Amino acid sequence: MTIPDSRAIRDHIGRLRRTHAPASVVRAMAAIRGFCRFLRAEGVLAEDPADGLLGTRLEQRLPKALGRDQVEDYARRKDMDLAAAEKWLGPNLAYEPDA
Numbered sequence: 766m767t768i769p770d771s772r773a774i775r776d777h778i779g780r781l782r783r784t785h786a787p788a789s790v791v792r793a794m795a796a797i798r799g800f801c802r803f804l805r806a807e808g809v810l811a812e813d814p815a816d817g818l819l820g821t822r823l824e825q826r827l828p829k830a831l832g833r834d835q836v837e838d839y840a841r842r843k844d845m846d847l848a849a850a851e852k853w854l855g856p857n858l859a860y861e862p863d864a
Contacts, residue, residue, distance in 0.1 A: 768804070770814050771814045771815070771817070773814075774797060774815055774818060775818070778790065778793070778794060778797075778818070794818060797815050797818065798815045798818055801813045801814055801815035801816075802815075830857055830859030831854060831858055831859060832859050832860065836850050836851060839854070848862070
């Protein structure tokens with residue numbers, strides 16, 4: 766088994782960045798780091814070639830709140846009245862439902 770050195774790992778990550786979504790690259794980096802840590806713990810590697818390979822943090826996006834038109838559409842598709850849909854979806858609404 767041939768273990769890539771740190772340069773080969775960095776080159777691989779660079780290629781991934783050109784062809785994959787940021788989340789996929791972050792997952793690949795985590796997998797590489799974890800596998801190298803495992804090989805080091807098992808005594809297969811004397812040094813960790815992924816040492817110093819820092820993972821980038823992805824932007825944490827908030828979920829989008831639902832507008833009244835979306836809730837009305839949802840209620841219509843689920844054959845619910847609007848008040849029931851608003852009650853069920855309450856925490857996700859971008860507006861205050863009529864009482």
